[in-house]
């Protein structure tokens with residue numbers, strides 16, 4: 583998602599672009615079951631996708647808008663955010679990651695200066711006099727003035743460049759479970775905190791939803807072994823009453839929770855974005871939204887450099903990109919960690935404080951509106 587978006591943004595600036603991707607995304611068919619890998623895409627990300635020409639293609643496939651966001655621990659102490667509070671029609675959309683990628687890929691053919699190498703893997707990188715030589719596993723060799731590493735959490739580009747990371751594993755995992763509901767399409771995403779981790783629901787298109795179950799890694803491993811019927815019983819026991827019990831389990835997947843932040847986002851002729859630069863707790867659904875903010879920042883600084891005396895790939899330009907993004911990403915990651923740690927215990931005094939906090943946070947005031955705007959990437 584992040585790499586494809588960067589490629590189009592830089593192609594729009596007239597640069598000659600090569601996209602290298604090891605896995606061909608499966609073409610869309612409306613009869614396909616909904617993928618488990620879905621993301622809550624914020625309004626700011628939608629704006630970027632629109633500028634890249636991909637938003638209409640995305641809407642022509644499938645997605646669902648969400649208009650409300652609710653979180654609580656103890657019943658009666660709930661914080662609710664609603665699109666109307668910002669006079670907006672919606673807060674964002676839930677979409678399958680693959681469809682975001684496909685919508686972007688459909689734009690590739692608009693650009694004669696963009697070539698896609700897929701399926702092809704980056705096999706070897708070598709520094710050249712004025713750039714980086716990229717050898718693919720199919721034998722082709724590309725010369726890059728700037729290598730953009732948007733190759734995910736285990737970024738080969740980041741490791742090859744020797745860019746260190748800070749971070750840890752949360753010793754927790756999360757399970758994504760697609761369910762078919764009897765209730766009609768929903769438009770509120772909710773999350774209840776428990777000391778073992780949050781239990782959440784994301785609406786999916788039609789009579790479907792995605793449940794997210796955070797727990798210790800052993801529990802998630804055990805849950806993954808259950809039949810659909812057994813898993814439904816476990817969900818019935820462990821999810822809040824808010825979940826309508828008239829549903830069937832359709833699909834599931836599990837993911838470890840990790841936090842990684844690259845110490846720097848650039849080296850000579852090389853820059854990293856998206857999960858290659860930062861992997862955040864998925865708690866608040868910010869991962870790819872932060873990645874899209876990186877894309878926006880990189881496009882802006884390169885566009886500005888084209889109008890200035892700096893080479894667009896030079897160190898001062900890449901430093902500007904890092905300045906725009908590193909602190910913002912760090913702030914969001916730390917915020918999520920504090921939230922996560924704050925709710926991961928059952929100590930009564932703390933429980934009371936945080937629940938009163940949630941209740942107070944629910945009053946509509948300018949601070950609440952600022953928090954919502956920040957979460958939506960609107961500032």
Ligand SMILES: Cc1cc2nc3c(=O)[nH]c(=O)nc-3n(C[C@H](O)[C@H](O)[C@H](O)COP(=O)(O)OP(=O)(O)OC[C@H]3O[C@@H](n4cnc5c(N)ncnc54)[C@H](O)[C@@H]3O)c2cc1C
Pocket residue numbers: 583584585602603604605620621622623679702703704705732733734735738756758837855856857858864866867868869870871872873
């Ligand atoms: C459980 C869970 C729920 C989440 N929910 C949300 C959410 O609601 N909202 C949100 O914003 N984010 C969410 N995220 C985070 C989001 O999924 C990631 O931030 C996002 O996928 C990162 O996108 P990316 O393009 O940077 O990396 P990736 O999606 O990992 O893409 C990297 C690409 O690089 C390719 N690649 C890697 N190495 C090579 C190589 N050597 N050669 C060629 N190609 C290569 C891979 O094939 C892949 O296509 C969630 C994450 C998890 C785990």
